[in-house]
Amino acid sequence: MAYWRIVCDSIVQRIHRRVLEHVAAVEARQLDLIALDVALDSLEAADDDLARLVELRFFGGLSIQETAKVLGRSTASVERDWRVARALLRRELDGGPA
């Protein structure tokens, strides 16, 4: 039991290091992680399709083609929706509708 606790604790600390690297990667783009998460939440409330698309693209790292395949839609419509979602997110990040 004690052995497992040691193993688990060290694993969890390593996971944290990985999290910190993610933070660094996102910060390098001048993107506020927390603001993005909040923006994504509000996008999800307004349109969960678009939020899902963002998650697949941004967090999942899928290309437009792969996203289209996963969602079972055409690449053209996914591309359009991706642009719309980005614009809505950008507006949300910049402080909501003027």
Added chain:
Amino acid sequence: MTRERARWLRRALGDALALPQDERAEYLRTTAGSDTKFQRELRTLLADAQSDDPCFDPIFAAELPEDAVLRAGELLGPWRLRVELGHGGMEDVWLAERTDGSYEQRLAIKFPRARVATALSFARFERERALIAQLEHPGIARVVDGGWTTPGRPWFAMEYVEGAPVDVHVARLNLDARARIGLVSAAAAIVAAAHQRGIVHRDLKPSNVLVRADGRSAVWEAARGLLAPFVANATNDNELAREVLEYAVEVAAARAGSRFLAENATEREKLLERALLRGARMATCRERGDPCPSGPCKRSPRPRQRPGAVQRSSGSRASAPRLRRGTPLIPVWTGHRATWVRSSTGLGARTSSWRAI
């Protein structure tokens, strides 16, 4: 933003984007009617939608260009590529034959995809190749050969198993319960053999369990080359963390009986990244000194800032959240959300689930 409004905006912008570029503004002007404020809003949104904002490009986008396309007839050592067997998100699989005529042998050759082919995953691919090579079991497809292509793409050749995925096999023969249970227990024995060596599959699903043509032995195919070490064999910390997380997800998914998660690699990936982000958010809350409950982290009470104006005391590394030792957080999965809890409450449960497996 209400749902109706979001739907309306999405349709209007989507329709506009489907038009040629010079007609878009005009289309939106007529759609917006006479409301100038509304016109302005749409104009801004359209400008954002048209620009290629690199800010939202995938975090894990490949840094390498897409690999040169593989073609039938290409030679890799003594092996000649015949047909493409599979084309997944993670790797391509080709059927290959020996060309020197010394004897006849058919193999499945695997290549990781460019998207995942960062230096890190190349290293992992190499390691997995070595790992699978170690695993000698009649129920696990053998690794026969491996190397690098000239553009620098790693590959490895595995025994080509002629047979059907277990679900297809079962459906085709309309097997009864006894036969199905027999197949499952055969597969379980193979999985157990690998677990004894500290290796988890990470992508166990019907399509990765093949039944040989003779119908007797189940073969555990590492379809994505995804045999992964659990603790003992990991080469570096980040990889280890990722694997443990994935393993935790596998366990959680299995416990919840969620077929969707267990079978859908993309969904699982997404969930992982989401969990990491949530964890990062929580860590940042701590750094700011906000009270952070052990439940899901609520949004910070600080006023929101423009993303370009993030204040930093020094370099981004230095300002990264610092975590206190001794109170690690671990994810607990409920549906698609991870709750980060302190180890004192969470680890006991997690530990026992690891042991039970």
